[in-house]
Amino acid sequence: MKVLLNEAGYVESYALEGELLGAVECAPPEDLTIFETHFAAFHIHDGTLVMDKDQLNSMYEAETLNGYRLQREKDCFPIINRGEFWYDRLTDQQREELQLWYQAWLDVTQTQTIPVKPEWLK
Numbered sequence: 839m840k841v842l843l844n845e846a847g848y849v850e851s852y853a854l855e856g857e858l859l860g861a862v863e864c865a866p867p868e869d870l871t872i873f874e875t876h877f878a879a880f881h882i883h884d885g886t887l888v889m890d891k892d893q894l895n896s897m898y899e900a901e902t903l904n905g906y907r908l909q910r911e912k913d914c915f916p917i918i919n920r921g922e923f924w925y926d927r928l929t930d931q932q933r934e935e936l937q938l939w940y941q942a943w944l945d946v947t948q949t950q951t952i953p954v955k956p957e958w959l960k
Contacts, residue, residue, distance in 0.1 A: 839866045841880075841887070848893060849877045906946045914943040917959060932958060 840861035842851040851858060852873075854866070867873045867887040873880060879894035880887045918940050928936065935956040942953035 839864055839887075841882070843882070847881045848890070849880045849887070852877055902950070903947045906950065906952075909952065910943045910946055913955070914940065914953075932956070 840853045840856075840858040840863055841849045842858055842861045844850040851861075853861065862882070864882055864885055864887055867880065867889070872889065873887065876889065876894055876897070879891075879897055880889050881893075882888070918936075925933070935958075939953050939956055939959075942949070942951075946952065
């Protein structure tokens with residue numbers, strides 16, 4: 839098996855057969871199924887591919903945060919970016935609720951809590 843490592847020493851790409859430019863040769867890991875789905879969490883230790891659980895957790899966390907960002911882009915930004923004419927029609931209470939909801943979306947990667955949309959926006 840050939841693996842290409844990134845600067846941090848984790849697998850960036852791999853080839854079970856054939857050549858991979860700039861890659862190093864190593865034995866395949868014991869559980870190839872896990873490796874194929876999470877190869878970026880593996881590094882070489884004593885010539886063997888080993889999964890780093892901390893790296894895997896970091897990858898999961900990054901995927902989770904990215905999911906929140908994508909959902910914010912889909913659910914929040916189309917409403918927030920509606921323009922002056924739409925905002926001019928809101929009551930003071932609606933503006934306040936909208937500001938709180940928007941701030942909660944901006945904070946979603948820290949709180950990891952999806953904000954509840956104000957009832958009047960549904």
